[in-house]
Amino acid sequence: MGANLRQVAERxxxxxxxxxxxxxxxxxxxxxxxxxxxxxIDELQYKPNAAARHLRGGRSGLVALVLPEIASPYFGELAGxxxxxxxxxxxxxxxxxxxxxxxxxxxxxxxxRGQAVDGLIMSPxxxxxxxxxxxxxxxxxxxxxxxxxxGLLDHVAIDNVAAAAALTRHLIESGRTRIAAIGLQPHLxxxxxxxxxxxxxxxxxxxxxxxxxxxxxxxxxxxxxDGAAAMTRLLDSxxxxxxxxxxxxxxxxxxxxxAIERGLRVPADLAVAGFxxxxxxxxxxxxxxxxxxxxxxxxxxxxxxLAERVGRRDDPPPARRIIVPHRLExxxxxxxxx
Amino acid sequence: MGANLRQVAERxxxxxxxxxxxxxxxxxxxxxxxxxxxxxIDELQYKPNAAARHLRGGRSGLVALVLPEIASPYFGELAGxxxxxxxxxxxxxxxxxxxxxxxxxxxxxxxxRGQAVDGLIMSPxxxxxxxxxxxxxxxxxxxxxxxxxxGLLDHVAIDNVAAAAALTRHLIESGRTRIAAIGLQPHLxxxxxxxxxxxxxxxxxxxxxxxxxxxxxxxxxxxxxDGAAAMTRLLDSxxxxxxxxxxxxxxxxxxxxxAIERGLRVPADLAVAGFxxxxxxxxxxxxxxxxxxxxxxxxxxxxxxLAERVGRRDDPPPARRIIVPHRLExxxxxxxxx
DNA sequence: CTCTCATATTGCAACGTGGCATGCCACGTT
DNA sequence: AACGTGGCATGCCACGTTGCAATATGAGAG
Numbered sequence: 001m002g003a004n005l006r007q008v009a010e011r012x013x014x015x016x017x018x019x020x021x022x023x024x025x026x027x028x029x030x031x032x033x034x035x036x037x038x039x040x041i042d043e044l045q046y047k048p049n050a051a052a053r054h055l056r057g058g059r060s061g062l063v064a065l066v067l068p069e070i071a072s073p074y075f076g077e078l079a080g081x082x083x084x085x086x087x088x089x090x091x092x093x094x095x096x097x098x099x100x101x102x103x104x105x106x107x108x109x110x111x112x113r114g115q116a117v118d119g120l121i122m123s124p125x126x127x128x129x130x131x132x133x134x135x136x137x138x139x140x141x142x143x144x145x146x147x148x149x150x151g152l153l154d155h156v157a158i159d160n161v162a163a164a165a166a167l168t169r170h171l172i173e174s175g176r177t178r179i180a181a182i183g184l185q186p187h188l189x190x191x192x193x194x195x196x197x198x199x200x201x202x203x204x205x206x207x208x209x210x211x212x213x214x215x216x217x218x219x220x221x222x223x224x225x226d227g228a229a230a231m232t233r234l235l236d237s238x239x240x241x242x243x244x245x246x247x248x249x250x251x252x253x254x255x256x257x258x259a260i261e262r263g264l265r266v267p268a269d270l271a272v273a274g275f276x277x278x279x280x281x282x283x284x285x286x287x288x289x290x291x292x293x294x295x296x297x298x299x300x301x302x303x304x305x306l307a308e309r310v311g312r313r314d315d316p317p318p319a320r321r322i323i324v325p326h327r328l329e330x331x332x333x334x335x336x337x338x
Numbered sequence: 339m340g341a342n343l344r345q346v347a348e349r350x351x352x353x354x355x356x357x358x359x360x361x362x363x364x365x366x367x368x369x370x371x372x373x374x375x376x377x378x379i380d381e382l383q384y385k386p387n388a389a390a391r392h393l394r395g396g397r398s399g400l401v402a403l404v405l406p407e408i409a410s411p412y413f414g415e416l417a418g419x420x421x422x423x424x425x426x427x428x429x430x431x432x433x434x435x436x437x438x439x440x441x442x443x444x445x446x447x448x449x450x451r452g453q454a455v456d457g458l459i460m461s462p463x464x465x466x467x468x469x470x471x472x473x474x475x476x477x478x479x480x481x482x483x484x485x486x487x488x489g490l491l492d493h494v495a496i497d498n499v500a501a502a503a504a505l506t507r508h509l510i511e512s513g514r515t516r517i518a519a520i521g522l523q524p525h526l527x528x529x530x531x532x533x534x535x536x537x538x539x540x541x542x543x544x545x546x547x548x549x550x551x552x553x554x555x556x557x558x559x560x561x562x563x564d565g566a567a568a569m570t571r572l573l574d575s576x577x578x579x580x581x582x583x584x585x586x587x588x589x590x591x592x593x594x595x596x597a598i599e600r601g602l603r604v605p606a607d608l609a610v611a612g613f614x615x616x617x618x619x620x621x622x623x624x625x626x627x628x629x630x631x632x633x634x635x636x637x638x639x640x641x642x643x644l645a646e647r648v649g650r651r652d653d654p655p656p657a658r659r660i661i662v663p664h665r666l667e668x669x670x671x672x673x674x675x676x
Numbered sequence: 677c678t679c680t681c682a683t684a685t686t687g688c689a690a691c692g693t694g695g696c697a698t699g700c701c702a703c704g705t706t
Numbered sequence: 707a708a709c710g711t712g713g714c715a716t717g718c719c720a721c722g723t724t725g726c727a728a729t730a731t732g733a734g735a736g
Contacts, residue, residue: 002476004692015716020694028714050454051392052692055721060389062432071418073411073618080409083435094400095431097421116388224621257621280411280618283562283595342722353686358724366684390722393691 003044012040023048059118063091063306066108066122067144068100072222073250073278075123078144081299082121089307091118100188100221102126109135119306128189129153140309142302145192146321153319154309156301158293158326160192164199166328167273167291168245172207174336176243176271179204180215182230182255183222183247196247196275214239219251227254235262242270243334249274249281249290256284256333271334286332297324341382350378361386397456401429401644404446404460405482406438410560411588411616413461416482419637420459427645429456438526438559440464447473457644466527467491478647480640483530484659491657492647494639496664498530501629502537504666505611506583508627510545512674514581514609517542518553520568520593521560521585521613534585534613552577557589565592573600580608581672587612587619587628594622594671609672624670635662 005023009016014037021029022037023046029037040046054060065082067075083093094117098104105127109120119140124132129149135141143155171179181200185193197216204211217234219226227246231254234241244259246252252274256266264270266286274281274290281288301322308317330336343361347354352375359367360375361384367375378384392398403420405413421431432455436442443465447458457478462470467487473479481493509517519538523531535554542549555572557564565584569592572579582597584590590612594604602608604624612619615630639660646655668674 006692016692017694017716018714020692021715024694030714033714049393049692051389051396051398052721053694054389055387055393055691055723056693056695058389058721069418070408070421071411071415071617073409073414076411076414076417077409079414079433080407080435083408083433093433095417095421095433097418224617228621253618253621257623257625260623279409279562280591283566283591285595285598285623287595343724344722354722355686355724356684359685362724368684371684387722390691391724393693393721394723394725396691 002049003046004049005046008037008040008044008046011044012037054116060116061091062094062117063303064094064096064108064117064120064122064139066096066098066105066120068098068123068125070095070097073280074248074276077278078295078299081296082303085296085299085303089303091303098125100125106131109141110138119310121302121306125188125190131189140306140313142306142309144298144302145190146195148191151319151321154305154322155320156298156305156322156324158291158298159323160195161199161202163275163291163293163326163328164196164245164247165203166199167275167289168200168203169207170289170328170330170336171243171245171271171273171334172203172209174271174334177209178215178239178241179209179211179243179245180217180234180239180241181211181245181247182217182219182227182234183251184216184218185220186218187220193247200245215241222248222250224250224254224257227251228258229254231255231258235259235264244270244272246272246274249276249278249288252288252290252333253280253284256288266333267335273334277329282331284333289331289334290329291326292329293326294324340387341384342387343384346375346378346382346384349382350375392454398454399428399430400432400455401641402432402434402446402455402458402460402477404434404436404443404458406436406461406463408433408435411618412586412614415616416633416637419634420641423634423637423641427641429641436463438463444469447479448476457648459640459644463526463528469527478644478651480644480647482636482640483528484533486529489657489659492643492660493658494636494643494660494662496629496631496636497661498533499537499540501631501664501666502534502583502585502613503541504537505613505627505629506538506541507545508666508668508674509581509583509609509611509672510541510547512609512672515547516553516577516579517547517549517581517583518555518572518577518579519549519583519585520555520557520565520572521589522554522556523558523560524556525558531585538583553579560586560588562588562592562595565589566596567592569593569596573597582608582610584610584612587614587616587626590626590628590671591618591622594626604671605673611672615667620669622671627669627672628667629664630667631664632662 005016005019009019019037022034086093096108117139121142123144133149133152146157147155201211217230219230246255256272259270266272274288277290277292281290343354343357347357357375360372424431434446455477459480461482471487471490484495485493522535539549555568557568584593594610597608604610612626612628615628619626619628
């Protein structure tokens with residue numbers, strides 16, 4: 001165990017309180033006292049005790065990141081930005097995986113580690129907006145991804161409908177007419193897939209192109225294997241397609257892998273596009289066309305939003321819906337002219 | 339704020355201590371008392387206060403995972419396993435990124451968040467074995483990756499020399515004779531790259547094949563971009579090669595991307611192999627041959643090792659070197675016969 | 677009816693910190 | 707010389723929990 005305030009105080013010949021004042025930067029300390037105390041602090045390598053500070057002050061300096069899976073590249077990259085950004089707020093990030101399980105999401109929502117966090121940043125999958133809203137007064141919460149709980153909970157996201165529509169338009173403009181979608185998740189409350197599907201259909205419909213059940217493939221989860229399985233189903237179904245819009249890059253990479261293994265040329269025979277702009281997509285063969293959310297901005301906005309809410313617990317600001325920018329990344333898998 | 343022990347005690351008409359006994363499962367509590375207290379606990383939704391427990395008991399229930407970059411797929415997957423496994427020990431994982439920076443590694447090694455963690459699991463890059471060993475009596479530490487600090491610090495790893503040699507032998511057996519290596523990091527204290535290089539050279543030398551500076555490419559860091567840059571250098575150098583062994587899958591994916599963009603056929607013209615078995619490699623085009631460390635075992639071993647050390651702080655066990663299994667994953671990028 | 681013993685419950689103290697209120701001293705003013 | 711002022715330092719307490727030791731209760735034996 002390291003030294004505590006009392007030991008520093010005894011050694012410096014001052015009271016515990018004075019040492020505390022020095023440590024916390026309280027101005028009314030005589031320069032020479034401050035210096036003497038500081039010397040003893042350095043000598044004994046005193047480090048403030050986080051537990052005591054937390055108990056006394058009610059702040060732990062911890063923020064929980066609650067997400068389905070940290071191993072997923074999108075969340076991994078986001079977590080990286082969040083961990084970096086958290087430093088500016090003197091926060092440390094704590095990772096909690098839900099696996100997309102409703103019970104686990106509920107449990108973590110109610111209280112991560114017995115309320116020991118200052119706030120939560122959560123990417124909900126299985127929980128409905130209603131359940132997200134109906135929660136006891138525990139730590140402040142900021143959601144990642146658009147939520148229907150608009151006006152009730154803070155959330156930070158990109159405009160999924162617009163982004164999906166833009167990407168679909170890009171496929172149409174490049175000459176594709178039979179465009180399938182992979183990644184619908186009707187079993188999840190998380191509305192992200194539904195929003196991307198809406199943008200996809202809007203764009204097709206605006207261009208007078210067909211869409212319908214045979215071109216829309218559900219997935220259980222968002223791993224590459226799910227994308228691969230969906231692509232297999234699509235190809236086996238005999239449906240005529242010249243482009244596939246996958247709702248995440250991981251799905252797209254799995255789908256593209258199967259297409260290539262089956263002898264299809266990407267993009268000549270089949271254009272493939274994804275969503276998320278994960279690093280893998282950039283170096284895939286061919287490189288993956290995708291929607292690139294500004295992840296750094298997403299992370300920064302989530303932290304700033306949470307910080308504001310934590311700072312004003314007595315006088316809570318109204319719930320905010322923060323939309324961060326995205327851009328289309330056109331790469332070889334679905335080029336401008338294909 | 340939630341209810342505390344005192345409030346539960348008053349309401350249940352017992353002492354604070356008895357409520358504590360109920361909560362902690364102390365056996366000497368009369369069944370009906372236990373039941374009555376439990377009812378009040380449920381009523382008030384009492385949740386133990388983590389800060390107070392931490393202050394009183396000295397255990398925070400937190401374990402810091404200190405690594406270069408959480409967004410890197412290998413570390414992301416490992417973190418996923420660690421977070422899952424941590425639950426069995428009632429631990430929560432806390433993520434700290436170093437970016438491979440020596441100063442940052444040193445700082446985190448000395449004390450993450452003012453000693454507020456029960457232990458550290460760290461993947462050092464820039465710190466020398468000496469510096470790792472020479473540290474004050476802070477939280478127990480388990481290192482990921484082989485370390486020269488053998489006998490002084492716990493570490494959990496695979497046998498890098500053997501794995502690299504096995505992979506190189508596989509390339510040789512598949513008929514390759516000019517085998518390059520991408521991924522040496524002479525500027526880092528972390529000996530992993532050096533170990534893989536040693537295995538690579540051993541296998542080449544045993545087969546009577548050439549190796550040397552022109553076939554060994556340094557990288558600054560381990561991103562796909564570094565692999566891509568190294569491959570560009572290699573191809574531009576005019577060196578004759580028919581296989582490339584990259585010391586991580588990320589490097590391999592970057593390298594393979596460049597090779598394919600340059601019109602090389604993988605594996606016909608150039609076999610590419612990686613190391614780590616990240617999910618991207620499995621679905622790359624072509625799928626990446628690699629060394630697959632047993633990441634779940636790695637995580638489990640690290641946690642078990644740390645748990646033992648935390649449990650016996652007064653009577654510390656001798657430092658352990660734990661080697662977990664790996665296997666060769668032969669895929670299309672470097673098949674058996676190519 | 678008392679003594680013993682096991683079971684059940686309790687009060688006290690302490691973990692290290694920071695808010696609050698107060699004490700002390702020196703210095704300048706009346 | 708007495709008084710007020712402001713800078714500086716301090717003691718006490720509470721945050722919520724658990725280890726320790728002590729006490730209350732009831733059953734069974736002598």
